[in-house]
Structure formats: structure tokens, C-alpha cells
Amino acid sequence: MKAYVNAAPQDRSAAAEAWAASAPDEYACSGLGSASCIEEDAATRAPPGLSFCRPAPPGTPCRGGGGACTPAGCAPRQRAQPQAWQPQAQTQQPDQQQQPDQQQTQQQRRRRRRGLLDASAPGDAGASAGRWYDERFVDGYGYLKLKVGTKPSKARILPNFLGTSHEWGRLYEYARTGEALEAFAAIFRELGPNPVLRIGGRSQELLKAAPSDGEFEALRALSSKAGARFIIGLPLEPNDPGLAKSVMDKADAKLGGSILSFGLGNEPDMWDRRIGGYDAKGDWKSGFANYLTQFHRTANALSGCTRVPGGALPWVKDGGADIDPSKVPSGASDADGDGVADTLEFGGAAGPVGGGGDAGRTYDAWGGSVGGAAGGGPVGARSLGGSGRRLAGAAAAAAGEGSRARFIGPSWHDLKLTPFSLQTMARTGACYLKELSVHYYSYFGADQAHVQTILDESRLRDSVARFSALRMAATDLGLGLRIAETNSAVNGGRAGFSETFGAALWTADAAFEFARAGATGMHLHWGVGGDPERGGPAYVGVQTNYMGGDTSKPYPSVHAPWYGYLLFSEATRGDYVRFTYTERDPSSSCESSVKVWSLIGDPGRSGNTGPASNMLPPSTLRVAVINKDADRGCNVELRLPGADPKGHAELHWLWNSGGVAGDGVGVMWRGQTYAGTTDGRLTGQRDILNIAPAFQDGGEVVYKVAVPPGTAALLVTAAKIKE
Template sequence: MPLPRQTLSLAALLAGLAVLALVSEDLRASLNPAAAPGGRPAAPAAARADTARRRGLSAAQQAGPPAAAAAAAAAAPNAWDSFDLSTYRPPAAVEAGALYVNIYPSLPTSEEVAPDFIGTSHEWGAGLAALGADASTADAFASVFSALGRSPLLRIGGHSQEVLAAPPDERQWAALAALRARARARFVIGLPLAERGAPGIAAEMVAAAQKWLGDSVVGFELGNEPDMWTRRVGGWNDTTGEWQPGFGAYTHLFHETASRLGGCAAAPPAAAAAAATAAAAAAAAMPAAAMGDGIDAAQRARFEAERAETMKAYQSSLLAAMGAAAPPGGRRLSQASPAAAGAGAAPPRLTGSAAPPLEPGTGRRRRGRRKSAAVPRPGAGAGAGAGAGAGAALAAGNATERLWFLGPAWHNIYITPESLALLAQTARGCGYLRALTTHYYCWRCAEAIRAGAGIEALLDEGEASAAAARLRVLADAARQQGLPLVVSEANSLNNGGMRHFSESYGAALWTADFAFDAARAGVAGVSMHWGIGGDPQKGGPAYTGVQINFDKATGRPYPSVHAPFFGYLFFSHAVQGDGVRFVRSEADARAGGGCGASVKVFALTGDGVPSMSQPGRTVRVAVINKDVTRACSVTLTVAGAWGDGYAVWLLPGPEGLMSKGKVTWRSQYYEGTMDGRIAGAGLMQRYAPVPAQMAPPSGGGGAGGTAAGGGAATRYVFERLGPGHAVVLTAAAAQ
């Protein structure tokens, strides 16, 4: 759970740290367990809008909160907490004009995007065990995860993995095994690394994963946010046994632990060994400022002192939320029964990607890879990933039996590409590294909201574009090492999120927008963090997509779907099927505009849209209006001949982008449900294709005529896209 990158004044820095210390209070306030089924309060009565709390960001704020805003945040760091949703109504919409977008399906701009690109992240602890409290609960949560793809990915870990005093108890493994059996789930298992006893606990956790989950484990993430460890980045000196700071010591610790856990079966080739040795030496010589920890040198000493105290406060609240490592009366791991959880017989050794993956829902092994798995062996060398589907990297197979590891799970996206490269090169001799990982939270958005900005700050396009550009830099760096980049932990606002804002419909749009931006930038996958999930007393983090609520009569846990989860559904709908790639699109400047940068258009092609019964080659276009007040008409002109377009809509509740309830996807909803299944009849809207002509893309990009995007085209028109409205249109190639 990251702290902000420190480029602001010290006053703003300390304000952010103070909020982190109060995270347990935010957790208690974020859920009322006595709420109606579905976990949502009743819609408030009509009242006048609180327009003062909805002012927009200036150009200076878009570039980064200025000193004045930082000072205001320090003076009243919780001013945002006085927001009263019961008196809020969104402002009246303003007709802003029109947006014209040309789309060129024959010009791909990305590698393949996996249909299960967006996954979830969960802390170890009692909340994880609650996912499989009984068969009915496991079925309900399996329904939730199944909505994200044919084989959803759950990353288990976070700060909790670094504070484990013992391996997770059997209830947690049983819950994961139940999700494996019911939802065909796959897992990234977080292991501890920072403390002296970590390797022993990690080895026991690997054995437990073998026993319970078999080859549904795609890798082990070794350590969590080393740049936020209590001792900061470093490792234990082999000779003195003392802590040695620096990226070189950390890289050595990571390499030695992974090598011992996974084993280097044979001596690496001389060239690979020499390269690994050189990389380790370079890492050892790297100064702290060069790692990319994002801390301003002038503020470092004060930051370190304040951070240490704040992390202690957070750790105490997290340990309480996690619950006991081994519950009273609980069986020891050696007595556990994976079969009782529906996991079936586990293989004698965890094969990870070494064996063909399980055919979802059958227990049989697939013969041959699915289309999106055509990637080289992770760690195969510089540039090995070129031309492969980045989103399929975690599904790739290999002929050598081994354990796979992921890291460094850096706390923000400001780690330098050189640091990622050094970790990858150090690991190359043994070849155990499966992906490079980092985390992302929009801390600038949080600072702006604390300074008095409204939901507009969360959806600021300047920040979104900057994050996408940085992710592209890191993804390119990982690709040069033959590895994918995975954002293994992310969410809208850091430190558990903010009440009202992180749990709003606006957060759903943020989630979808971020996932599209990350996938287009070359990221292989994103896991949205749900923290502890929820418990009867303290609730759950505000940003949790699906919170764990507890039935008042029986105490049974059940999934309470919150507004942000609708963003997951929106994105997953657009990328379903095989061979999905982004394609070129550009605004038609000749036709005018007026809608602004807040209207985002993502164009993709792929093979079939299963949920819409559309076979063959399809185009799918996602349009998101992130603006709070401006409505826009959108005209899409798609090169080539396409059939009927079918649109499905994501729409806010009565409070607009601040809505917590009455959000709908395809006219469906989750209010009143306890089984994890969306309610209501799913609707789609037909858009007749209109023949049109279009010019080739600017700068060329292909052979002449239709192949390049010019000539005959098909047009679809959304006459009005209201504030906060989002739509996915899919169309199959004309016969």
C-alpha cells in the first residue's frame, strides 16, 4: 500500500502520512454491516447540490498540486471528509458539442490483450478465509470472479505478506482452493522477504500452495514494496548477518531467496552467469536516489522519520484486521485436506507454467496453448517478448519444471527502467523470473481532493495520461529483458481510498479508464487491490470493488458489490474473446469538437464477442465520458464494412459520478443480491450501420485504399453521451 511520490512540499507530505495513520478509522467508516443486502444505503431524498465541493482543477493543478494547494491540504487534511452525499446532487448537464473519431481496424497499435487482463488483489488474513466460509459463500464469490474472465487471476498478498509471523492458516488456503474449483481461478501468491525468518515462512507457503492449489499458481511474488520496508531497500549481509541498505543488497536478497526456494537445477551458461554477476555489481553501486523511489532529496531525512512512525501505526491496524495467523482449534497445515475444498488431488510438485494449464472446469490438462499464450519463455532474453501477446505472459508454458517468481512489487511507477533491468539481469542465470511488477495509486488525485477538489480530480486526464506514459516506459524496459510488466496492485486512491470518492461511480470510470490506458501502454495485467475485504466490526477499505458483508441473521459472509466493480465489468466486456488488440484511432480535427479530453475513446479488434453471440472478426469501441457536467455527441467512423452495432451502457445513479447505488451495467444491477450474480435483464441497443467514406490516417500507416483505412467505411452515431456515461459498441465484419 504505497505512500505518495514525494515531489510536493513537506507540509503536503506530512498530511498524506497523517491520513495513512488514520486508515483503520477509514476502514471502520467505509461499511455499515447492518446495511440492506447488497451493502448499499437507500438513495437519499432530493436536495440541492453542494456545488462548492465540485469545483474543477486549474491547469496548474493538472500539472501537479501547487504549494498553495499543498498548504491547504496540510492545514485541513480531512476537509474532504465533510462531504455530505445526502445533500448532493450533480449539476445540470451542459451540451458541449460533438466529437468525431476515425478508427482503422487494420492498423493494430498493441500486442494482444488477455481477456482476463483485469484481476484482483487481496491481503492475507481473516477476510481471505471468509471468501470460502462455506459452500454457499464460495459459490457466491466464485460468481463475482467469474464475471472477470474465463480464468480470473487473484493476487494474494500486499503488506500482509511481510508481517506474517507464520504461514497462513488452512482456512485461507481452503478458500482459494474453492475458488480454483468453482471459478477456474489462478493465483499469484505473495511471499515474505524483508525479515530474517521470511525464507522459512516462504518455503512453508510454497509447500502449502503445492498442496492446495497445484498448477493454478502461476507464480510467487517475492516481497512487497521493498522501497517501503521499515528498514527501506536493502538485504541481510551473508557474512555479518546485519541489514545492509541499498538496491544491490536488495537484489542479492531477492536472488538468493528465489534461487533457494526454486532451485537452480543446473549451472547457468557462462555468458548468462557473467551477465548476472555484472548486473549484481551494478545494482550494488546504485545510489539510493537512482532507484526511483520518488523521494525528494531535500525532504529525505524528515520523510524517513515520519514514515517509520506512520508505518508502525498502519501495521498495527492491518494485523488486527488480518486476525490470528492460526485460529483457535484450527487444524495444522499438515492435517489439511485440499479435496475437502473441491481442489482435487494436488500434484507432488508445483509445476507453475511448466505443465499445460488445466482446462477450465474439467481438471484435464490442455494440449497446446490457447491463442493468446503464444509467447516465449519468460526471461528468454532481451527483446524476446517482441511480437508476442503481453497479456498472455502469465499463461505461457515451458518444458522445464520450476517455480516462477515475480518482483519487485515496487510501491509506485517511479522505479527507474534501469532498476527493473538490473533485477531481471541478475535473475537471468537461473531463469526463475516470470514478470516484473510495480504498483499504482493516483496519489496526486488524493492530494487534490484533500485540497478541496471534487470527483473531477480523480478523473483528471492530465494525471491519467502521465501515468500511461510512465507505464509505457516501464513496459518497454521489461520487454527488453524478455519479460512482461504487471501492475500487481492498483486502485484509485492510496491508503485504503477515501470515503465517498473511492466507492463512487466515478471510481468505476477511473478503473475502466486506467485498465484501458495500461493495456494500451503494453502492461500485461492489472490486479485491483481489495485490501482486507471486510469484517463484521471494521468493514473494508473504501476502494474495495466487492466488499465482504455479513448476514445479520446467520453471520454468513456474502459479496456486496460496490460501484467500482462496474468498471471491471465494462473493461472485461470490451476485451473478451481471443486476439484482442488496440487499433489506431484519431479525432477528426476538420469536423470541429468541443467535448474536451475527458471523453476517451478506445478502439480494439478481436475474434468474436461471446457474450453478444458475435462470431468472427469484430470491432469493439469503448467510449467513456469522464466529464462531470458536459454532454457530448460522438460519431465513430470505422474503416471497412461492418454490420449492426450493438451497444451496452454503463450508467450512474441519481448522484451522477458520486453515486454509490443504482448504478447499472447493461440495465442490470446488484442491489438486493447476496449470491454474487447481477440482477435484471441484460439489454443492448442496436445501432444501424451507415455507409460512409473516410480519408486514410494521418501520416499513412499501410497500403493504399481500405487496407490503410481510407475509402469505404461504416459510421455509428451516439447522439448524446451524458456526463459520466460510458458505452461499448461491438460490430462484426459485414458478410
């Protein structure tokens, strides 16, 4: 088996023949007797270490009829089959009296009853049935043993957490034709029932007038077809409140209730004059206090807030309409007053659930030092209805201003803003701020332009630690913190790795990291999406291309990073999804590049309903394993105390025939691909594999999955939530 599984797809037929000649009894029980599975391995370009061939069912004759196949190999017929290898669905023998369509319909019904399949999932009618994963480990792989609990963390992953970010300009392409609208709507629907698109970026600061009707009409069409909602970017750098108001008024008129919020300004620390702002006389002055003055004056005017709720602040004047920048405080770590920490020191360690969370992390804060407790999820995270927001909300309601909180900011270009500065902004904008926002990009030197750079674990952990400190500062005052713009590298990404499959693994892993750290959302930037002459940025998930070069016929061209969006969206799909706790066995040898994320929630159909009720299907435990190591696979043993001992699980595989450095042409998600498509839909037969427990150990149901290098797998099984 090892020689066959580890062979390249084009060499597997020869490996199978050699196996049959050298070990006929073992080969008879391997399931390779029919060439169909070998052909499918080649057709789907399954990478070394992964195969769709399954062992022969127990009892299959071997040794010339004198033996029978068992999970341990060919054995004499009198040998009893181990009980652990006889789960409920292991026989995988359909009723011969049923027609194929009837067989599949009954299988889907069983899966729906167990909460393993969304009844409205598109394309499932073409899914393969009765395919089972061979859980045998692969020699030479590392080993990872994890106990995965069903007790969830307090933090919920908000619906439609993962979104996109787009510059103003060429948005009209999404609805230029009916076919284009249908195709792009199909893309965005993969992100959830109400995907959130942030519109802005550098382009919002360069606006000379409100965007065209065509831009807004396209967004309205996406709202109608895909349920999309929007964060609309307004200019701040030009110091033209009238221009900002014209954009805001047009957006309200065209998009109405589909507007989630308005992003006032973009990356003020990267403005032409860097951080600063204009005073009431129109004179430019540097420093964070002057930026805050301009932001407050503009937001106050646009929102109609008449005073600062929550009590008087020493730096606020003119009844709340303006700020005295000389009185704006700065934290101890920001001696020069630019809002950026002079030294960045964040204690603790971020990482997958169970890895320590926010333990020991502190920051300059209103009211003293704040720390977190070890454990999973965004530890120490308070409800966004916490005391800070309740106090501000009560004051705003008293003033008749409760509905004026429509803005987000500051959309700082990195995570170096001090938590103290973020809190100063939150207190100042308590009337008009809906949430706070930052951006995040990885930064690389010229000698770091290779795919393993973005997969570097220490780089990501450091960024999550910085974000966690900011998130705690925001949450202390009752506001959420959104990553309004991010991607694998700055300035459109880096050719050679931002468009590779490695970027897909980074995307999924980063989304899990920041969701666990408590972000309210994360938006992958696409820039202009696509240009007839220049194409799109390297990191774009779905580029706008044109059929035959005809600019009147745009269509979505899916690139490798998009598949990472799909993995995360499937793992977090449902009504009330939270991270669970895991415990890593010290005997494990797989390195930190193998990440395991466990979540539990109620599948649901809409993703918009509240906590579980007795009308919903059972909860499902989802365990995502992401192997970012390009060279070494990992044998993963998952011990699930809360799983159904009489049930089974499903495996959703993500891999690329070209490895982590390959592009999107060879990427397969659950047996399907976007390669060669123009309609925004996956093509091919969906292949979600069944997997039976390897064995039971006391109250733990144990699953074994061999995860090849540079691949990812999602295991889903019915489970009960343990509060």
C-alpha cells in the same frame, strides 16, 4: 425531444405532456405515445440526455393520418424516406405469427451468427428484444468525430488481464458456506474464464507461519468453481527463507496447477527500514543493491537455480548463489543507489490509440537509448519470447532449469523505480523470474479529496508514461511487466470518491490505458475485502458483508467501482483481442476527458483459444466511449470503414442516476444492477440496445451516439480484421 430527454426522470412525464400539447405532430413521431417507455425511463433512472424511448417506426400515421413519420419528423405521405434511414433491421417489426419466445430465440441466433452474442452468456434469456437506440444528437453537447479502423495493433490484450488483489486473512469467507462460494464465484467469473487473484500485499510480509488451511481451501474452491488462478505472496522482509518455503510448499500442495506465480516480497521501498536488504551474515544494509542481493539469494534457494543463465554477470558470485552488492551497477539517473530516479523525465504522450503511444520516450538501458514509434497499442512492444528471454531460456534449459521461473518482483510500491534497476533485476533473475511487477496508486493532497481528482486526465497520462518506460525496459529482456496492485488512491482509498461511480469510470479507463501500454495484467486491490467490525476499504470493488450481522453468513456486496470492471471485461472478452487505430477529426470539440477505446477480436466462448479460425464467428469491433466529464455530454460520430454496411450494432450503457459522485445504488449496466442482491448476480432485465447506422459515407459506416455527462457506452458490431 430536447426538453424531455434533458429532464430529470421524475419530471419526464410532465415534459411529455407539455410536448404533446405544443407540438402534437412531432410528439406523434417521438415514440412517447405509449407511457411504457416513460415509465421505464423513471424505473431505470435514466440520466438526463439518455432515454429508452425510441422514435415511432417509419410510416406511423401523423397529421391526422395525412402524414407519415420519418426520421426527420412528420412528413406528407408522398415524401420518400431517405435511403440512409432504412438499414436492414430498422423496421423492427417482428413476425406477428411468432410467439415472443420464438421471436427472441431467432433474434439471438441472428446475433450469434454476427458474433454479437456469446452463445453461453448467462442471463441473456431475460434480455429485452427489439429495442432501438435513437441516434439523434443532443443540443448543447460537445462534438467528437472519430474514424475507427479495423487494423489491429500487434499487441494482444492477454486473457484475464484484469484481476484482483487481496490480503492474506479472511479469504476463507469466500467459501464459508455453499451459498457464499456460489455468489463469490459468480463475481469472479465476470472477469474471464480464468480470473487471476493476487494474494498478498503488506500481510505477506507480516506472516509468522504459513496461512491457515481455511485460506487455501477457499482459494481451491474458487479455482474449482470459477477457474481462478493465483499469484501467491511470499514474505521477504523478515529474511526468513524457511518461512517463505513453508508458504510456497503449502500453496503447491493445496493449489497445484492453479498457481500462476509466486510474488516474493511486497513494496520493498516501503519496508520499515525502506529499501535495503540483509547480507549473508544477517546484517541490514541500505540501498537497491542490497535489496537485490537478498531477493536473489532467497529466490535462488527457493527455485533451486544453481547458476545465472545468459552468461556471467560481474556482480554475481559463488556460482550464482549470491551477489556482491558493491558491483551492482546503477543507472545515471540514480546517483544515490536507491533504485528510484533522482529526476523523472519521460518524453512522449500516452493516451488512447492514435494518441502518440511511446513516441520519443527514452530511458537508461542496457545497450543504449530506446525509443518507440508513434501509433496505437504498446508501440515498440516485443513478443515476450523476444531475444532476451530466448537467450536466457536456452541457457536455463541447458542447465535443466527451464521450469524454475516461478517468481515475480519487485512489486515496487509506485512507478518511480528506474528502468535501469528493473533491467538489472531481470538480468540477475533470468533463471527464476517469470515476470516483473510494480504497483500503481494515485497520490492526493488533503485539498484534492473530490471525485474529479481521480478523473484528471493529466495525472493518469503521466503515470502511463512512467509505466511505459518500465515496460519497454522489461520487454527488452523478454519479460512482461505486471501491475500487481493498484487502485484509485493509497491506504484503502479516499472516502467520498474511491467508492463513487467516478471510480468505476476511472477503473475502466485505467485498465484500457495500462493494457494499451503493454502490461501483462492489472490487479485492483481489495485489502481484506471486508471485516465484520470495520467493513471494507473505500476502493473495494466487492465487499464481504454479513447477512443481518451474522458472521457465519457472508455475501458479496457490490460497490460502484465494480461496474468499471464489467465494462472493461466486456470490451476485451474473447479469444484474440487487440487495439485498433483511431483518427480524431480536428473539428472535434469534446475535451480529453472523453476517452474512446477501440478493439477488435473474435468473441469465442472460452476466451482461451488462439487466433481466429474459420470455425469461429465473425470478428467484432468494440468501441468504448467513456465520458469522465461530470458536466458536459458529448455527441460522438463514429466512422467505421471496416463495419458491415448491411448490419447494425449493439449499445451497452453504463450510467448512474446519482452521477459521478454517487454511490453504487443507482448504477445500471445494460439495464441491470447489483443493488439489493446477495447472490453475486445482476438483477433486472438485460437491455442491450440495437443501433442502426445513421448513414453511409463512401466506404464508411457511420454511427451516432450522444453520451451524457459521467456515463460510458460500448458499441459492438461485426467487422473484418484488416491485417
